[in-house]
Amino acid sequence: xxxxxxxxxxxxxxLGLWIVGLGSQYPRHLLGPEKLDSFVxxxxxxxxxxxxxxxxxxxxxxxxxxxxxxxxxxxxGTEKKPPSIExxxxxxxxxxxxxxxxxxxKAINEWNGDPRDITHTVAVTCTxxxxxxxxxxxxxxxxxxxxxxxxxxxxxxxxxxxxxxxTAAQLACGATLRGRPARILCFACELSTPNVRYEVDAAxxxxxxxxxxxxxxxxxxxxxxxxxxxxxxxxxxxxxxYELLNWNNTLIPDTSNDLEFxxxxxxxxxxxxxxxxxxxxxxxxxxxxxxxxxxCAQAFSDDFGAADCxxxxxxxxxxxxxxxxxxxxxxxxRLRATREIYRTRSNSSSPTVLGVLDRLRSMDMRKExxxxxxxxxxLSVEMSFLRSCSVSPTRH
Numbered sequence: 001x002x003x004x005x006x007x008x009x010x011x012x013x014x015l016g017l018w019i020v021g022l023g024s025q026y027p028r029h030l031l032g033p034e035k036l037d038s039f040v041x042x043x044x045x046x047x048x049x050x051x052x053x054x055x056x057x058x059x060x061x062x063x064x065x066x067x068x069x070x071x072x073x074x075x076x077g078t079e080k081k082p083p084s085i086e087x088x089x090x091x092x093x094x095x096x097x098x099x100x101x102x103x104x105x106k107a108i109n110e111w112n113g114d115p116r117d118i119t120h121t122v123a124v125t126c127t128x129x130x131x132x133x134x135x136x137x138x139x140x141x142x143x144x145x146x147x148x149x150x151x152x153x154x155x156x157x158x159x160x161x162x163x164x165x166x167t168a169a170q171l172a173c174g175a176t177l178r179g180r181p182a183r184i185l186c187f188a189c190e191l192s193t194p195n196v197r198y199e200v201d202a203a204x205x206x207x208x209x210x211x212x213x214x215x216x217x218x219x220x221x222x223x224x225x226x227x228x229x230x231x232x233x234x235x236x237x238x239x240x241x242y243e244l245l246n247w248n249n250t251l252i253p254d255t256s257n258d259l260e261f262x263x264x265x266x267x268x269x270x271x272x273x274x275x276x277x278x279x280x281x282x283x284x285x286x287x288x289x290x291x292x293x294x295x296c297a298q299a300f301s302d303d304f305g306a307a308d309c310x311x312x313x314x315x316x317x318x319x320x321x322x323x324x325x326x327x328x329x330x331x332x333x334r335l336r337a338t339r340e341i342y343r344t345r346s347n348s349s350s351p352t353v354l355g356v357l358d359r360l361r362s363m364d365m366r367k368e369x370x371x372x373x374x375x376x377x378x379l380s381v382e383m384s385f386l387r388s389c390s391v392s393p394t395r396h
Contacts, residue, residue: 023106198267
């Protein structure tokens with residue numbers, strides 16, 4: 001897809017927004033499909049229709065390993081009952097916070113700045129509901145100033161990694177207008193695998209096997225972080241990783257029931273409709289069209305399209321990845337980072353797209369411009385256009 005007209009969304013003037021450090025952190029356990037098989041067989045009758053369907057799906061996702069904070073052979077994996085919400089909360093606020101701190105330290109070390117110079121934090125999670133939020137615990141462990149400007153997002157699910165990028169960008173632009181530096185630490189963390197026991201239990205109780213939710217065979221654990229600065233907060237000695245050029249978000253009408261995540265007494269209930277991939281793929285095409293004219297201006301070309309960019313696509317499943325590739329006309333190498341993260345780490349919700357961005361920058365044959373996009377409950381779509389600062393500029 002190419003755009004030859006300049007729309008009123010065009011933004012010829014650089015915004016001066018820079019990602020100067022980026023880090024992703026995965027827990028040490030990598031669980032293959034056979035691990036879920038043995039776990040389920042130990043606790044359930046595998047001839048139950050819902051269980052049988054879940055185990056069949058477990059081997060058709062295209063996921064080779066899922067990153068997990070714990071294995072299925074100790075702790076809650078051996079208990080007769082699923083872990084309670086209280087137990088999952090306690091695990092997140094210890095192990096989840098520790099994982100997030102590790103991701104933040106990677107981003108801060110690459111930035112090579114002083115944590116005490118961080119002016120804002122923007123955080124997100126959908127697998128913890130604690131108050132005060134987990135961001136306060138992370139900030140304390142990192143030694144950030146008590147007066148740091150904190151923002152904690154909720155309810156955005158898998159779109160969270162780019163929602164915090166959008167929020168940070170808006171905060172940084174506001175700081176620029178006020179003549180102030182912005183050095184914003186953004187982080188996302190999800191612990192989804194402790195909820196696997198709930199998902200398997202739900203599958204065992206499901207009266208209609210065709211309605212079994214695939215979440216138990218899909219989600220994983222991870223944390224990711226980045227530091228975003230405006231021009232006033234950028235140190236002269238620091239070489240940025242990415243320049244953030246433009247962004248957008250939207251809700252897809254009449255799709256609010258296609259992706260849901262609600263708290264119940266013994267876990268989180270997930271809804272993933274079969275229509276989700278179709279809606280997500282269609283929304284990507286529309287949003288690219290709204291943003292591409294402004295990127296054409298910065299690429300110094302009217303003959304510039306989405307296929308000329310690398311893609312950090314949230315790997316919500318094979319159908320979404322394949323659908324976006326087909327609709328946008330992307331060569332295989334444009335989605336190689338997305339497919340690798342999906343295959344080796346799976347979908348860890350909000351941090352996943354940031355993990356894709358992190359992996360992408362270490363690959364060969366990269367493009368100067370990058371499209372990052374993710375989907376969340378609503379259905380919501382988030383998209384950012386970035387420029388890789390380590391790739392030589394090209395003129396199209």
